[in-house]
Amino acid sequence: DTAVSQTPKYLVTQMGNDKSIKCEQNLGHDTMYWYKQDSKKFLKIMFSYNNKELIINETVPNRFSPKSPDKAHLNLHINSLELGDSAVYFCASSPRTGNSPLHFGNGTRLTVT
Amino acid sequence: QKEVEQNSGPLSVPEGAIASLNCTYSDRGSQSFFWYRQYSGKSPELIMFIYSNGDKEDGRFTAQLNKASQYVSLLIRDSQPSDSATYLCAVKGPSLNNNDMRFGAGTRLTVKP
Numbered sequence: 001d002t003a004v005s006q007t008p009k010y011l012v013t014q015m016g017n018d019k020s021i022k023c024e025q026n027l028g029h030d031t032m033y034w035y036k037q038d039s040k041k042f043l044k045i046m047f048s049y050n051n052k053e054l055i056i057n058e059t060v061p062n063r064f065s066p067k068s069p070d071k072a073h074l075n076l077h078i079n080s081l082e083l084g085d086s087a088v089y090f091c092a093s094s095p096r097t098g099n100s101p102l103h104f105g106n107g108t109r110l111t112v113t
Numbered sequence: 114q115k116e117v118e119q120n121s122g123p124l125s126v127p128e129g130a131i132a133s134l135n136c137t138y139s140d141r142g143s144q145s146f147f148w149y150r151q152y153s154g155k156s157p158e159l160i161m162f163i164y165s166n167g168d169k170e171d172g173r174f175t176a177q178l179n180k181a182s183q184y185v186s187l188l189i190r191d192s193q194p195s196d197s198a199t200y201l202c203a204v205k206g207p208s209l210n211n212n213d214m215r216f217g218a219g220t221r222l223t224v225k226p
Contacts (some may be wrong), residue, residue, distance in 0.1 A: 016212065041219050043157070044216075045214065048212055048213065094212070098144060098212070099205065101159045102214055103148050103159075105156060106155075106156050107156050108156075110194055
């Protein structure tokens with residue numbers, strides 16, 4: 001199936017831990033994104049990579065570090081997790097063409113206790 | 114001023130009625146406009162996109178764009194209970210970076226049988 005897939009689907013961890021979320025797309029898209037959706041359902045952009053190059057880096061704590069080993073993968077590593085990091089994290093991809101929509105993964109629900 | 118603004122709702126309409134969802138955006142350089150539907154616990158899915166002023170129809174859905182007023186709307190005709198979801202307005206731009214997609218906070222729609 002062609003899709004954006006992210007793992008894990010659920011992640012429960014304690015404050016202070018370090019965790020990673022992986023994302024892969026087989027759509028042949030050049031651009032990948034990480035969005036955070038909080039409890040109020042607001043979807044906020046965090047990072048965007050275009051062909052492994054960071055092009056959008058919103059005001060996100062340094063504890064969040066994206067890594068793109070190739071244009072089909074964009075992983076998100078989070079250090080020293082805090083309670084406020086609890087949210088659903090969505091990976092997305094789109095073709096390089098400016099007007100193209102985003103295709104979303106199924107999300108990773110992160111719960112920090 | 115928020116970049117993309119929507120009424121959070123909830124908006125409640127009876128089955129068979131027209132649901133009207135509105136969105137305004139702040140950046141005049143925005144080039145493309147999208148409506149996503151998000152069911153509870155699921156990822157956003159694209160339902161409509163529009164790039165030019167005027168109306169665009171797709172089945173029961175009509176998107177309307179007025180760039181002079183910086184206004185986008187989505188009409189859902191013959192609303193069905195299965196249309197009950199949160200509808201997210203998204204805008205791509207600003208004009209300097211067409212890879213940047215910003216979302217509104219979403220409008221929760223309930224269609225009552």
